[in-house]
Amino acid sequence: MxxxxxxxxxxxxxxxxxxxxxxxxxxxxxxxxxxxxxxxxxxxxxxxxxxxxxxxxxxxxxxxxxxxxxxxxxxxxxxxxxxxxxxxxxxxxxxxxxxxxxxxxxxxxxxxxxRGDGPVPPRELDPALVDELWRRLLQTARLPLRRAGVGVVLVREDGQRRRVRGPGGGRGTVVVRGAVAELLMWVHGRGAAADVDLEGDPSDVAALRSLLPVA
Structure with missing residues (x-):
């Protein structure tokens, strides 16, 4: 489609x-x-x-x-x-x-x-569109994450996960969980308005948050 x-x-x-x-x-x-x-x-x-x-x-x-x-x-x-x-x-x-x-x-x-004027209810998205957004997210995530230092694994609500960056310099990996739309917004610099959770060693999470802040 x-x-x-x-x-x-x-x-x-x-x-x-x-x-x-x-x-x-x-x-x-x-x-x-x-x-x-x-x-x-x-x-x-x-x-x-x-x-x-x-x-x-x-x-x-x-x-x-x-x-x-x-x-x-x-x-x-x-x-x-x-x-x-x-x-x-x-x-x-x-x-x-x-x-x-x-x-x-x-x-x-x-x-x-x-979302410009504050939080709003999420849109109901066609499951096929969600899959398309996930595919595009995996294609585009590496560029904004290239200076992350830490590894990054994205996990969508249904449990599907994908490593989009490996760790470097002895650092660990941060798992980022959320709906596909929220993960997409976070990767593209809108983390302050996105509903995502970051899991990992506190120093690794802090390093990733410094690159792509979250609410």
Whole structure:
């Protein structure tokens, strides 16, 4: 099944429900900044490159700020969210990438909006989507955990587990437990708003928490 069109629609719905000035989990961004980020990620090669290339980050941030500023009113914000819902032009690389580029992006950003003003009840997710998120999590976890030092084992609610990083330098392993959605949010730097439990030697847990804080 192809998930990114469904997740795109859910993100657009969350943005519309929040309005232009709702807080998000992205530091310094209101909901209109997040919408601007998604639109420019899919329509501007400079902004897309700025996400990955530090030398272009300032230009990328300025473009996002400018577009967000233009969408401060309800009408302009609805127009901006319509662009989120419409997706990228056919020439843009993100239009070809499908689930690989967009499943994690859209799911996490939807939660950035939903959780921006504090805890909310978890969404009921299709079990097939949970499995897709788990697969994407295992593909993406190694990069944010590369400097962890400790080993990391992820354990989902149904007991499935996977080691995503081995220990180094004589350190131990930390077991991180939670629902797949919560593990995904934690790995992608949203641990302060994620419901996960870390188990292991206190010094190893502290080392991992210093890299990826939790609530």
């Amino acid at each position: 192809t998930w990114h069109p469904i997740l795109r629609a859910q993100l657009a719905d969350a943005l519309l429900a929040a309005g232009p000035d709702a807080p998000t989990l992205c530091e310094g961004w209101r909901s209109r900044h997040l919408a601007a980020h998604v639109v420019l990620r899919e329509s501007s090669l400079t902004v897309g490159a700025g996400i990955a290339v530090p030398a272009l980050a300032a230009r990328s941030d300025a473009a996002i700020d400018d577009l967000a500023r233009s969408a401060a009113g309800d009408g302009p914000f609805r127009d901006l969210v319509a662009r989120v819902a419409d997706g990228p032009p056919r020439w843009h690389p993100t239009s070809w990438a499908g689930d690989a580029a967009n499943v994690v992006e859209f799911f996490v950003h939807t939660e950035d909006v939903r």
